[in-house]
Amino acid sequence: MNPELILIQIALAAYWGATILSFIYLAYKDERLNRWMLNLLGLGIVFHLASFGFRIHSFWQISENRYFLPINTFFGALSYLALAVCVAFFVIESRHHLGILGAFVLPWASLSLGIAVLIASPEISGLVPALQSYWINIHPVVLMTSYAAFGNAFGVGLALLVQEYQIKSRKPTPLCYRLPSIEELDSLNYRIIAAAFPILTVGIIMGGVWAENAWGRFWGWDPKETWALITALVYAGYLHMRYMMGLRGKKAVYVSMFGFACVVFTFVGVNFLSGLHGYLSKG
């Protein structure tokens, strides 16, 4: 069997292990669980990186693909996205030490990689001429990095809603004392979005520069471009509502979650609408 697939399955197992541990950690406050969760996640990231390395190796066997990243297919893109979410979580976790958030973030990464492994085809193909550009190493990578951060913000928002529900209900469970305060979650949600929003827009602009070079226009209202713009507009709305109009807590989280729904649609749903940006398109 292909070593790439063996390694990615080990990574997938490690991610799911870390996800399950993070759920158990929700119920039992045992710091060892959190440590194992992080170790398992780190292990998953290492195996995932190794698998990605093998993928790059076989991708480059086709000379036209050489020195471009294998993220042109749905499999490659989902796999990279899961990797980015995990790394982003790893970074946020090591800075803010909110181990409890794993349960709200890791399922999405595990799901993303799970879909890649179970549904998408791992086959490698030659890049169509439009994609044979150094921009393929930059434009999608930058965008998916921002998606990964938005995924983390979504998890934080989910935690905020759970916490809010806990506080409002008359019988708060021990979970209530374990989750960070609403203010802290709200501020973290904002901080992540404020950091990821510039990355999203830079990614979109880079796409425009590439499109100008490949297709002869900066902006063409292709569904993928349009939905990326909509995503940016929603998050810009969130930032304005929070900063200028003092929106906080649950309502702010709803707006940011709508933004994440747009991210998911831009990433997955648009493949059914777009000819140019579809993962199966001719480019």
Added chain:
Amino acid sequence: MKLFRSIRFNIILGALIAFFSALGTFFPQSPVSPNKVELYRSLHPLGFKILNFFGAFNLYQTWWFMGLLGLMAFDIVVCKLWNKPPDIGATALPPENTDEEEAEKRLSQKERALRLKPFQFSMDSSLSFDQAFKKASSFFEDHGYAVHDEFYSPSGAAFLATKHRLQRWGSYIAHIALVIILIGALIKALYGFVEMDPVMEGNAVAMKNRPWTLSVDKFTVHFYKGTFQPSLFSSALRVKAGDKLIGQKTILVNHPLDIHGVRFYQASWGAAGMFRTVTLDLGGTFLTLHQRVPKKVPGTPFSVTADILMPDFTVSNGHADTASLDLKNPAVRFLFSVAGKPTPPLWLFSLYPHVCLKESPDGTLEHAETPPFSLASVDPILFSGIQVAYDPGYPWVILGALLWVLGLILLFYLHRRRFWVLIEPRGEGETQFSIGAWSSRGGREFEREFNSLMGQMKSHLNIMEVPR
């Protein structure tokens, strides 16, 4: 004007633009996929009429959508001019005054102002008033703060210490950038052009927007082994103004030719039914035919003509047709005749050597027995789709994009912090410090930083905190 000034209105406008943009992705757009629009028209004639009235099939170019974008640009300017963000970090302490008595009054105002800051700290020290002022301002300077707005009077002194002041301008720069990008788009809409020029290999065509001619001397396409996935396609392109050659380059996707800002892109390619030669395999011997040139089949009474090529053969309504201009399923029609009498035309396929279709006089097709010959190869004449675009707004878009990035980096990645420091003598060589602080990020993170900085300041000044 009041309406345009409100941020709420701007957000609603943004939401509207997002909504209509989204709507446009669910309808085929005529600039991108005219065929799909036609299909829609034939399937739902009434629905098409109604939707087309509102411009649903060319939504992004309708006057009302452009109007919304323009209104947004206008609104951003108005909003930015009128609304100061609720930026507590930009406020100073109340103004200074040299008059002694007045200064006393002002100082108490300063104290009141300080109490409004989100983070506060106060302490007494045994330093003299002069020393305290110097040591405190040097402490902030040592920690990378700019000390400014200093005010000194015998009854009290104050200063501001700020880090990353540029953050404040981020929002302004980003909003100006958006307007510049929209201006760039407007310039393109007014003065730019895009045209699509399919050029047959070896031919020349006249451009529509410039008095130039394009000729493709050679068109090349390579495929990945065993697929119809092109790995490369390129055109040896020459551009002439009259008789004068003004540009020449082999263009590839991602590598256009640029002549005074007019850019020539390798956009597409295809086969339009023309070919140089086809070769028939007559069971070991080969017969090469030019398009529509009859030739005698050696050793038989037949003569044969190859007349048309379908690059992507399909059967529609019982007739031969092509599904696209891609060479996905090349088929050639052969006309045979015996002693000047024609027999029914036969279709042969280069991918399926055993398949043969017979065409009846009304054009309908039926399967025929596998003939003793097959289509060995086709050498089609391809056309190269050259897209020519002129976008004088592009430099503006790039300028706007760079400013946008700069603005957002300042706004979101710089962490502006400001300390308001008030120092008052308390008699007998004692001095009191009152400190207020604000940060553009606020929250727990700054609280930790604030507490640690105040702790360091305490040990730096070697003073004792006095609880209030």
